[in-house]
Amino acid sequence: MGACTSKPSNLLSQNPSLPEPDVQNPNLTPRNGEGKDSRDGKEDVRIQNGKKSPFFALYTPSPANYPFSKKSPANSVTPKRFFRPPPSPAKHIRAALARRRGRIGGSAVSGEGGGEEGGAGLDKSFGFSKNFAGKYEIGEEVGRGHFGYTCCAVSKKGEMKGLQVAVKVIPKAKVCFLF
Numbered sequence: 656m657g658a659c660t661s662k663p664s665n666l667l668s669q670n671p672s673l674p675e676p677d678v679q680n681p682n683l684t685p686r687n688g689e690g691k692d693s694r695d696g697k698e699d700v701r702i703q704n705g706k707k708s709p710f711f712a713l714y715t716p717s718p719a720n721y722p723f724s725k726k727s728p729a730n731s732v733t734p735k736r737f738f739r740p741p742p743s744p745a746k747h748i749r750a751a752l753a754r755r756r757g758r759i760g761g762s763a764v765s766g767e768g769g770g771e772e773g774g775a776g777l778d779k780s781f782g783f784s785k786n787f788a789g790k791y792e793i794g795e796e797v798g799r800g801h802f803g804y805t806c807c808a809v810s811k812k813g814e815m816k817g818l819q820v821a822v823k824v825i826p827k828a829k830v831c832f833l834f
């Protein structure tokens with residue numbers, strides 16, 4: 656039992672008494688007195704240039720092992736890849752919000768509690784109109800929906816004075832996600 660290594664052992668060079676293996680047939684070990692392949696009187700060139708393994712006849716070394724070789728992939732130039740980041744979705748969101756604000760800003764959306772304490776960028780026209788309490792007198796609740804509740808109210812001023820109307824109250828928290 657001995658250590659198995661992928662590289663040929665240096666035992667041959669260190670111990671000249673050991674026989675040199677046969678190049679053509681690595682399984683066969685030359686007998687004493689047949690140190691080199693003397694069948695044609697030439698040493699195998701593949702052994703000299705080191706590109707072929709003396710032990711594995713069909714072994715072809717990877718060109719990556721020769722960084723100065725022209726065939727080496729280490730010398731090839733990797734084609735450049737231009738990375739273009741995807742467009743930011745923030746632009747689309749901002750545009751949609753701007754459209755929405757412009758549309759809702761002109762309509763009569765009422766919210767609970769006045770809704771004027773928004774931060775920067777909030778639609779200031781959101782909520783009850785300032786003189787809403789002066790125009791209508793809010794009565795009892797007459798029904799509820801998904802977003803809010805409806806109350807009966809009586810108009811105090813203008814052409815509709817004395818008329819009973821329905822006022823739909825939408826809590827601010829239910830509509831804030833639209834902005």
Ligand SMILES: Nc1ncnc2c1ncn2[C@@H]1O[C@H](COP(=O)(O)OP(=O)(O)OP(=O)(O)O)[C@@H](O)[C@H]1O
Pocket residue numbers: 797798799800801802803804805820821823
């Ligand atoms: N003009 C009205 N007169 C009398 N009752 C009303 C009037 N408007 C609404 N109601 C009552 O209020 C309830 C809720 O009305 P609302 O319009 O909020 O319903 P909804 O459209 O289903 O609600 P949401 O839009 O929040 O889903 C109704 O089911 C109805 O009973």
